[in-house]
Amino acid sequence: MxxxxxxxxxxxxxxxxxxxxxxxxxxxxxxxxxxxxxxxxxxxxxxMHVKQSLQPAAVMQPKPATAAAPKPGSTDTVRSVVVHAKKLGSGAYGAVHLGTCYSTDGSVHCVAVKVISAERMRLESLSREASILKRLSRAGHPSAVRFYGWFSPGSKKVSTDATGPELTNLEVSHCLVMDRLSGGxxxxxxxxxxxxxxxxxxxxxxxxxxxxxxxxxxxxxxxxxxxxxxxxxxxxxxxxxxxxxxxxxxxxxxxxxxxxxxxxxxxxxxxxxxxxxxxxxxxxxxxxxxxxxxxxxxxxxxxxxxxxxxxxxxxxxxxxxxxxxxxxxxxxxxxxxxxxxxxxxxxxxxxxxxxxxxxxxxxxxxxxxxxxxxxxxxxxxxxxxxxxxxxxxxxxxxRYRGQAGSFDPNAVSxxxxxxxxAPLYRGAPAGVIAAPPPLMKQLAVLGQ
CATH class of the missing domain: 1.10.510.10 (Transferase(Phosphotransferase) domain 1)
Incomplete structure (x- = not known):
């Protein structure tokens, strides 16, 4: 069919x-x-490039939701967040670190803290992401990651126990705090x-x-x-x-x-x-x-x-x-x-x-x-x-696990x-070795 x-x-x-x-x-x-x-x-x-619309200036983008963005650090249930040196991931705008969140009810949570440089990302974009995370988390859906809050640079609720250079810019960074899922x-x-x-x-x-x-x-x-x-x-x-x-x-x-x-x-x-x-x-x-x-x-x-x-x-x-x-x-x-x-x-x-x-x-x-x-x-x-x-x-x-920019035929065997x-399906010259695109990590690329 x-x-x-x-x-x-x-x-x-x-x-x-x-x-x-x-x-x-x-x-x-x-x-x-x-x-x-x-x-x-x-x-x-x-x-990662700065986002930019490709449509002509005369054409307007769809009007986004107008709900008020959450205020930084407004999550009252969070008493404090400690950001650790261990890095869980990184991107163009910052890194995700392991953290510990202490709630006002006495509970302690293992969290992922997205540390974003205030100089690299617009406040509008941060506001949008935090608003979306809050909305998805608030509904309590099992497929949604729990969101604890957005904390602005210099927040008294955020600190670090790291002694190395990994988090030297924490005081001038925004922090988005969410559940850490242990399976990777x-x-x-x-x-x-x-x-x-x-x-x-x-x-x-x-x-x-x-x-x-x-x-x-x-x-x-x-x-x-x-x-x-x-x-x-x-x-x-x-x-x-x-x-x-x-x-x-x-x-x-x-x-x-x-x-x-x-x-x-x-x-x-x-x-x-x-x-x-x-x-x-x-x-x-x-x-x-x-x-x-x-x-x-x-x-x-x-x-x-x-x-x-x-x-x-x-x-x-x-x-x-x-x-x-x-x-x-x-x-x-x-x-x-x-x-x-x-x-x-x-x-x-x-x-x-x-x-x-x-x-x-x-x-x-x-x-x-x-x-x-x-x-x-x-x-x-x-x-x-x-x-x-x-x-x-x-x-x-x-299965092809070659590194970027290279292809080792011996590894294929x-x-x-x-x-x-074998040569590619109809249309390829005889004797050509080719492989499918291997699974490799990708960063988001935005149109210029």
Missing amino acids: SPLNMFSRLKNRKSSATASQHGSLPPIDKPMPSQCVSSPPVLPAAT ELFEYVLARKGLSEREAAPFLRQIAEGLAHAHSLGVAHRDLKLENVLISASPSGDDICKVCDFGLAYRYEVDGSGKVLKGRPLTETCGSKSYAAPEVLEGRGYDGFDADVWSCGICLFAMLAGFFPLDEATGADWRFERVKLATQHRQSATRTIFSFYDRPCQLSSQVVDMIDGMILVQPNRRLKTEDVLQSMWVIDDTIKADYADEYMYDEAP GYGGQQDM
């Missing part, structure tokens, strides 16, 4: 899905550009396992979709969803749970008194991380923030199951994207087409293939919604998931042998 017809199947909750049948791509006489068969596309260390990033979890089975990935996908659905219900589009921005924590039952974090690039639409989201004009600000961003976002044309989030969620699911990115980027600069567009125009599966580039069988279940295809449809208005994902049989029914995982994912799946080094 083609991705064009998957909506009726995903929404028919009473019928079980049948296996998809896909034809082959029609021959293409014109070869792909030579640059598309060079060493594997590895993302360079991206640089989903990215590292997937990378350590070289990919997940469908049964392993399904709970994570469901929780990510629940987190998006919760944010969308409050008018919040994340706009930088990626495996690095999903954190894992152990639940009381011992199961791993995940939560969507880092809403620094999020956009909040107006919401009326009845709870209806008022989107108005399309967004035009280019933001996100290259391998996860939707094509309409990277092209700089108007887009719907919720639809763009679903695309990114689909990329996360593909990466969890395959162990590599489906695309380097969803633009004409990536030959894969052009071939995927052509395949879907001929009513073929995007997921199976991507696997065929590397002469590898796609052993995923037809249900998850159809769902990924529906999440990464190039046409945003035909893309699945978060509710479609949550109501799909693949998420609901655990009995339909493929059982290939242990043997296939660890012994046969193509350890992840699947010479079969992985």
Whole structure:
């Protein structure tokens, strides 16, 4: 079944899905550009740029929510916060440190403290992120990270026990304090396992979709969803749970008194991380923030199951994207087409293939919604998931772990042998070695 017809199947909750049948791509006489068969596309260390809208000055951006921003340090339940030297992560605007939060009721919490230089980030952007975090946390949704507060430079409630140079600028920095999830990033979890089975990935996908659905219900589009921005924590039952974090690039639409989201004009600000961003976002044309989030969620699911990115980027600069567009125009599966580039069988279940295809449809208005994902049989029914995982994912799946800017053919044999080094699917010159885009951490890149 083609991705064009998957909506009726995903929404028919009473019928079980049948296996998809896909034809082959029609021959293409014109070869792909030579640059598309060079060493594997590895993302360079991206640089964070100042956000800037790409639309003409005469066109107004959608009006953001006008709710008053929280005042720095206004969280009355916090008695004090101690920021430790241990760094949990870093970015262009500052770093995230381990911390301890002492509440007025006597409770003590292990927290993550986002320390942001007052000189590097505009107060308006900080206000927006803090307002969104507060709103998401206040609703008490299980997929939301608890937010303790925003503290301005020089706050008497914030101190450090660090003796080194790591936190010398704390007194002139803003601090966003939130729960620390001990399991780390989903990215590292997937990378350590070289990919997940469908049964392993399904709970994570469901929780990510629940987190998006919760944010969308409050008018919040994340706009930088990626495996690095999903954190894992152990639940009381011992199961791993995940939560969507880092809403620094999020956009909040107006919401009326009845709870209806008022989107108005399309967004035009280019933001996100290259391998996860939707094509309409990277092209700089108007887009719907919720639809763009679903695309990114689909990329996360593909990466969890395959162990590599489906695309380097969803633009004409990536030959894969052009071939995927052509395949879907001929009513073929995007997921199976991507696997065929590397002469590898796609052993995923037809249900998850159809769902990924529906999440990464190039046409945003035909893309699945978060509710479609949550109501799909693949998420609901655990009995339909493929059982290939242990043997296939660890012994046969193509895995490329080269460093940025390099590709070692000898390293490939350890992840699947010479079969992985076959020439690319139709259109590539014979004898060319190519690999899928490997999973590598990415910083958000904003349009100039």
